[in-house]
Amino acid sequence: xxxxxxxxxxxxxxxxxxxxxxxxxxxxxxxxxxxxxxxxxxxxxxxxxxxxxxxxxxxxxxxxxxxxxxxxxxxxxxxxxxxxxxxxxxxxxxxxxxxxxxxxxxxxxxxxxxxxxxxxxxxxxxxxxxxxxxxxxxxxxxxxxxxxxxxxxxxxxxxxxxxxxxxxxxxxxxxxxxxxxxxxxxxxxxxxxxxxxxxxxxxxxxxxxxxxxxxxxxxxxxxxxxxxxxxxxxxxxxxxxxxxxxxxxxxxxxxxxxxxxxxxxxxxxxxxxxxxxxxxxxxxxxxxxxxxxxxxxxxxxxxxxxxxxxxxx
Numbered sequence: 001x002x003x004x005x006x007x008x009x010x011x012x013x014x015x016x017x018x019x020x021x022x023x024x025x026x027x028x029x030x031x032x033x034x035x036x037x038x039x040x041x042x043x044x045x046x047x048x049x050x051x052x053x054x055x056x057x058x059x060x061x062x063x064x065x066x067x068x069x070x071x072x073x074x075x076x077x078x079x080x081x082x083x084x085x086x087x088x089x090x091x092x093x094x095x096x097x098x099x100x101x102x103x104x105x106x107x108x109x110x111x112x113x114x115x116x117x118x119x120x121x122x123x124x125x126x127x128x129x130x131x132x133x134x135x136x137x138x139x140x141x142x143x144x145x146x147x148x149x150x151x152x153x154x155x156x157x158x159x160x161x162x163x164x165x166x167x168x169x170x171x172x173x174x175x176x177x178x179x180x181x182x183x184x185x186x187x188x189x190x191x192x193x194x195x196x197x198x199x200x201x202x203x204x205x206x207x208x209x210x211x212x213x214x215x216x217x218x219x220x221x222x223x224x225x226x227x228x229x230x231x232x233x234x235x236x237x238x239x240x241x242x243x244x245x246x247x248x249x250x251x252x253x254x255x256x257x258x259x260x261x262x263x264x265x266x267x268x269x270x271x272x273x274x275x276x277x278x279x280x281x282x283x284x285x286x287x288x289x290x291x292x293x294x295x296x297x298x299x300x301x302x303x304x305x306x307x308x309x310x311x312x313x
Contacts, residue, residue, distance in 0.1 A: 015082040015121040017136060020061075025074040033058070033078060034068045057081055082121040091282045094125055096132070097151065097306050102299050103164065104129060104138065104154040105306050110285035113146045129154060142168050145252065147269065147280075150177070150290025151306055163298040168249060174294040177244040177254055178311050180287035181263040183235065191235050199231040199243075204257040208250045216270055217252045219260060226250045228257045239266070239313060254288065287311055 023036065030036045034053050038046045052058055056065040061077045092109030099105070106129060108114065113124040121127070130138045133156070141153045141164040155164045167173040183191070190196040208226045211218035227247035234241045240263065244254050252271070258264055259271040266287040269275040294305040 013084050013087045013121065015116060016127060017130070018079040018081055019116070020077050020079045023072060023074050023076050023078060029072045029074060031072065032068065033066050033070050033072055036072055037078075037080075052080070052083075082116055084119050084121055087119060087121060087123055090123055094128060096129075097308075098304065099133070100300070100302075102156055102160060102297065104133060104135075104156065105293065105304070106152050106154060107308060108144055108149060108152050108290075110147060110149045111280070111282060114140055114144050114152065125152060126154070141165055142249070143251070144290055145255075145288075147286045148288045148290060149285065150288075150308060151293045152290070153293060160299050167295050167298060171247070172295065172298075174292065175246060175290070176292040176307075177246070178289045178291045179242045179244055179254065179258060180239055180266045180311055180313065181242060181258055182238055182266065183232075183240045184262045187232070187240070188238060196235070198235075199233045201232075202230045202261060204228045204230060204260060206257075206260065208253060208256060213274075216274060217250070217256055219256055226253050226257070228254060230257065230261070236313060241310070 021040070023033070030039060034049060037049050037053075037058070041049070049058075050068065053066060053068050058066045058078060058080045060066065061079065066078070090109065090112040092111065094109060094112065095107045097105045097107055106125065108125045113120045115126055116122075116124050126138060126140060130136055135156050137158050138154050138156055139158075139161060141155050141161070144150065144152050153164065153167075155161050187196060187200075205224040205227045206219045207222040207224055208217050209220045210216075225248065229245040229247065231243045232240045233243050242258070242263075244258075246253055250256075255265055255268055255271050259268075264272050267281075267284045268286050268288075269280050289308065289311050291310075292305070292307040296303055
């Protein structure tokens with residue numbers, strides 16, 4: 001047999017599980033599902049979608065493959081498989097901290113994506129844990145940045161997802177983070193003079209909106225839509241150890257709030273200055289850890305309180 005690469009064909013890494021979208025109801029629908037995919041996923045060339053449709057890689061919920069001419073049907077689910085030319089293996093592995101018939105509490109390492117996206121399809125936390133637990137329905141109940149390590153709550157059964165999402169939606173879960181950051185000159189001077197009383201606390205409330213580029217966020221004028229409680233609990237040289245409790249859950253909230261205090265989190269590649277893509281150092285992860293989750297399980301009634309060791313300098 002001749003290897004595909006010797007024939008000049010690209011060998012793609014394909015997602016182990018299909019993704020899906022629901023075709024939206026629109027006043028001016030495209031003629032075909034293929035046309036919609038070309039519009040909706042315009043970062044993927046049209047000839048790539050043409051190949052995928054012709055190869056039967058896009059289908060309805062019942063498994064029937066879609067042709068290039070298949071008519072657009074609003075409100076119908078369409079399934080497809082993410083593909084990338086190469087997918088890197090994360091430098092660190094996840095661990096399972098707790099598991100029962102309803103949930104998984106996992107420790108996500110730095111540099112591992114939570115969900116599929118971009119060049120990551122199978123090597124994200126969710127898909128790796130779906131394989132480990134043999135639970136194809138497993139889904140995360142909340143978000144955690146790729147650069148942030150720590151505890152993630154994942155739900156096994158689809159009928160109970162909303163109950164666990166509700167813990168975060170209604171503030172019925174304790175979330176504690178830990179961060180390391182270089183102290184401001186003023187705080188260092190207070191500490192050196194023996195005048196810094198610990199813990200030192202801040203309440204940070206401001207408005208967070210999309211930044212530029214769009215995968216970043218920024219603080220803008222307007223009514224506050226974010227709230228964090230931050231405490232400096234110890235000092236080691238010029239580095240402060242902080243405990244952070246996000247009251248709201250905006251993207252990059254803790255990173256922005258620490259930066260707004262003049263103390264960006266150590267090794268943050270986004271704030272205060274966005275670093276070039278590919279510049280991250282696996283030996284120098286961002287010093288932000290989702291360290292503790294405590295809650296009453298809304299399905300079983302169990303009291304759960306899981307925490308991780310402190311960040312190392």
